[in-house]
Amino acid sequence: MIQSRTHTCGQLRIEQAGQTVTLAGFMENVREVGGSLAFVVLRDFYGITQLVVEDPQLLALIKSLNKESTLQVTGVVRERSSKNPKQPTGDIEVVPSQIQVLGRCRHNELPFEINHSREADETQRLRYRYLDLRNPAVKENIILRCNVVAALRKAMTAHNFLEITTPILTASSPEGARDYLVPARKHPGKFYALPQAPQQFKQLLMTSGFDRYFQIAPCFRDEDARGDRSPGEFYQLDMEMAFATQEDVFSVIEDVFPPIFAKYGKYNIASKAPFRRIGFNEAMETYGSDKPDLRIDLTVQDATDLLGGCGFGPFEGNVVKAIVVTDFTGTRKQIDGLCTEVEIQSGNKGYWFRYDEQGEIVGGIAKFIAPIKEEVVKALGLVPGCFVGLTAGKKSAAQKTAGVFRNKLGAFCPNHMDREKYEFCWIVDFPMYEIGEESGQLEFCHNPFSMPSGGLEMLEKAHRGEIDPLRITADQYDLVVNGVELSSGAVRNHDPEIMIRAFQLVGLGEEDVKAKFPAMYNAFTYGAPPHAGIAPGVDRIVMLLAGEESIREIIPFPMNKNAQDVMMDAPGPVSEKQLEELHIRVDLEEKA
RNA sequence: GGCCUGGUAGUUCAGUUGGUUAGAACGCUAGCCUGUCACGCUAGAGGUCGUGGGUUCGAACCCCAUCCAGGUCGCCA
Numbered sequence: 315m316i317q318s319r320t321h322t323c324g325q326l327r328i329e330q331a332g333q334t335v336t337l338a339g340f341m342e343n344v345r346e347v348g349g350s351l352a353f354v355v356l357r358d359f360y361g362i363t364q365l366v367v368e369d370p371q372l373l374a375l376i377k378s379l380n381k382e383s384t385l386q387v388t389g390v391v392r393e394r395s396s397k398n399p400k401q402p403t404g405d406i407e408v409v410p411s412q413i414q415v416l417g418r419c420r421h422n423e424l425p426f427e428i429n430h431s432r433e434a435d436e437t438q439r440l441r442y443r444y445l446d447l448r449n450p451a452v453k454e455n456i457i458l459r460c461n462v463v464a465a466l467r468k469a470m471t472a473h474n475f476l477e478i479t480t481p482i483l484t485a486s487s488p489e490g491a492r493d494y495l496v497p498a499r500k501h502p503g504k505f506y507a508l509p510q511a512p513q514q515f516k517q518l519l520m521t522s523g524f525d526r527y528f529q530i531a532p533c534f535r536d537e538d539a540r541g542d543r544s545p546g547e548f549y550q551l552d553m554e555m556a557f558a559t560q561e562d563v564f565s566v567i568e569d570v571f572p573p574i575f576a577k578y579g580k581y582n583i584a585s586k587a588p589f590r591r592i593g594f595n596e597a598m599e600t601y602g603s604d605k606p607d608l609r610i611d612l613t614v615q616d617a618t619d620l621l622g623g624c625g626f627g628p629f630e631g632n633v634v635k636a637i638v639v640t641d642f643t644g645t646r647k648q649i650d651g652l653c654t655e656v657e658i659q660s661g662n663k664g665y666w667f668r669y670d671e672q673g674e675i676v677g678g679i680a681k682f683i684a685p686i687k688e689e690v691v692k693a694l695g696l697v698p699g700c701f702v703g704l705t706a707g708k709k710s711a712a713q714k715t716a717g718v719f720r721n722k723l724g725a726f727c728p729n730h731m732d733r734e735k736y737e738f739c740w741i742v743d744f745p746m747y748e749i750g751e752e753s754g755q756l757e758f759c760h761n762p763f764s765m766p767s768g769g770l771e772m773l774e775k776a777h778r779g780e781i782d783p784l785r786i787t788a789d790q791y792d793l794v795v796n797g798v799e800l801s802s803g804a805v806r807n808h809d810p811e812i813m814i815r816a817f818q819l820v821g822l823g824e825e826d827v828k829a830k831f832p833a834m835y836n837a838f839t840y841g842a843p844p845h846a847g848i849a850p851g852v853d854r855i856v857m858l859l860a861g862e863e864s865i866r867e868i869i870p871f872p873m874n875k876n877a878q879d880v881m882m883d884a885p886g887p888v889s890e891k892q893l894e895e896l897h898i899r900v901d902l903e904e905k906a
Numbered sequence: 907g908g909c910c911u912g913g914u915a916g917u918u919c920a921g922u923u924g925g926u927u928a929g930a931a932c933g934c935u936a937g938c939c940u941g942u943c944a945c946g947c948u949a950g951a952g953g954u955c956g957u958g959g960g961u962u963c964g965a966a967c968c969c970c971a972u973c974c975a976g977g978u979c980g981c982c983a
Contacts, residue, residue: 343943343944345941345942345943345945345946346939346942346945347939347940347941347942347945347946348938348939348940348941349938349939349940350940351940351941351942352942353941353942353943353945355943364942364943366941366942368940381933394941395941396941396942396943398942398943400943401943404943407941421916422916422933422934422935423916423917423933423934424916424917424933425916425917426916426917426918426933427917427918427932427933429944430917430918430932433917433918434917434918435913435917435918435975435976436975436976437974437975438917487983490982490983491981491982491983492981492982510982510983513983535982536982537981537982538907538980538981538982540977540978540981540982541976541977541978543982658909658910658978658979659978659979660979661979758983759983760983761983762983763983802983864976874975874976875975875976875977876975
């Protein structure tokens with residue numbers, strides 16, 4: 315049987331030469347040199363150690379094994395005659411006197427090579443995730459995740475937040491994303507739902523008198539995946555503070571995050587407190603996005619008055635946005651490539667011209683710009699060597715397309731983007747209401763839990779028609795890092811009366827509030843503290859810190875894009891008996 | 907659900923205008939090699955070219971359908 319290890323595979327140094335040690339690990343590689351000598355690479359969680367097998371019997375044993383078998387080895391540490399400075403244990407090797415096979419690998423061909431698993435087909439990686447994770451480079455991201463979560467817990471605890479767990483089986487919420495439902499055996503025809511977020515529970519904790527709550531909270535939403543969004547489940551650093559303002563939340567986050575980003579991040583520079591605050595409207599106007607990447611120094615200018623009448627068809631009667639890029643060196647082909655990417659991603663065309671080194675308007679839609687050159691140069695502040703990216707459309711389309719263009723230009727021009735840092739900002743003053751695209755009616759813009767800025771007074775003014783409800787903002791904020799939205803948060807609406815008035819503006823009433831959020835509404839009628847919170851996504855934080863493009867790289871056992879676990883084979887069918895107990899009959903419609 | 911890209915050996919990929927026996931690297935098997943460390947050298951095994959249909963004397967290649975994967979948009983209060 316297995317004995318205790320005396321050392322790990324990453325531990326031995328020249329100082330241990332002469333000692334007898336016991337190691338255990340995976341047989342990563344065997345290099346046979348001559349008929350009577352083999353070098354074996356033994357790998358465990360901590361590192362690799364070279365074994366030298368000279369004993370004919372042990373050599374025969376090694377040769378009979380497949381790679382990735384697990385071994386326990388006892389032997390003497392010896393100084394290498396040819397050292398390997400690239401390895402921490404490269405000065406020594408272990409000469410085994412005893413080798414015990416702990417777990418034989420029955421496969422002489424693996425689904426992929428362990429050390430190159432990142433290049434393998436993703437389905438294969440996920441199906442054999444336990445092999446994929448043997449790759450130190452893959453494992454490293456999971457270790458990072460553990461360290462970051464531990465650091466977040468430590469920092470939150472140091473700020474006097476209590477970690478409180480909330481139910482996983484709860485009630486379906488009428489707002490938000492699609493729920494995951496769980497049939498209730500004891501209540502035929504009824505369902506639990508997995509929480510989309512512990513939103514209502516944390517607000518109820520505030521109402522219960524807890525002052526500072528946090529949780530590394532599992533959240534479940536049945537929505538399609540994205541590169542930066544895993545399907546089904548994800549984790550948030552969920553937090554809430556009683557008797558707190560927006561400023562109180564900001565100062566906690568500004569204290570907790572930068573040191574963790576600087577310590578664990580791929581880049582070790584992070585914004586210092588206070589983070590920049592950008593109003594929602596300003597963000598859309600200046601960056602064409604509500605999640606601007608502030609590492610890019612380019613901004614969007616309005617050119618509607620300047621170019622709307624220049625004669626270029628697509629600008630006619632539309633809002634026009636311009637992005638001026640100084641010292642631009644891209645080729646015609648590269649510009650076309652950028653415009654194509656803009657169109658693919660935004661669904662709208664990007665246009666351009668250049669103000670070249672000789673001070674001439676050239677390229678793209680130059681024909682329409684040249685006649686009003688002086689005016690354009692002055693208004694946009696052009697200097698020779700400029701590129702000007704242009705977008706047009708209804709206001710929001712022109713803004714968003716410009717935002718995409720800005721990101722592409724930033725990525726293309728190293729002189730306009732300093733990648734190697736974490737740039738935080740707060741987006742504030744979100745509108746409370748919007749006109750729904752489908753309904754054409756006034757709707758909540760984000761969520762009805764937020765406190766309207768100005769409270770009851772502003773709502774009453776809107777009800778009396780003194781102000782446009784579209785101009786009411788909410789005490790709501792987004793935390794953005796490097797163009798990634800890490801989180802939304804808000805000062806919550808803790809006052810039943812304000813809640814009802816807020817709902818009435820969108821044509822709902824007291825009954826709707828009570829029906830949708832019965833527990834919270836009732837709780838608030840017993841005297842609730844004003845409270846505020848936020849819930850940054852842990853997966854996205856780790857992604858940013860690891861510098862990974864895919865969320866799956868930082869999740870131990872991720873599902874694929876179609877919300878399947880191909881390793882465990884979930885979702886899968888269940889037995890008739892299980893369905894019967896749950897009072898469920900499966901009725902699949904024939905595919906048309 | 908829409909759009910884009912891809913699917914060829916265990917793995918990663920190449921495959922010209924439609925034309926002989928579909929190639930390479932890594933891995934695997936065997937042999938050689940006494941200091942390797944991405945060990946090296948020699949030989950070998952390994953393929954329903956995602957699936958189904960069509961065009962053609964002839965299809966990995968062209969057409970249609972379909973499945974799968976990744977990206978992207980919708981969606982994600």
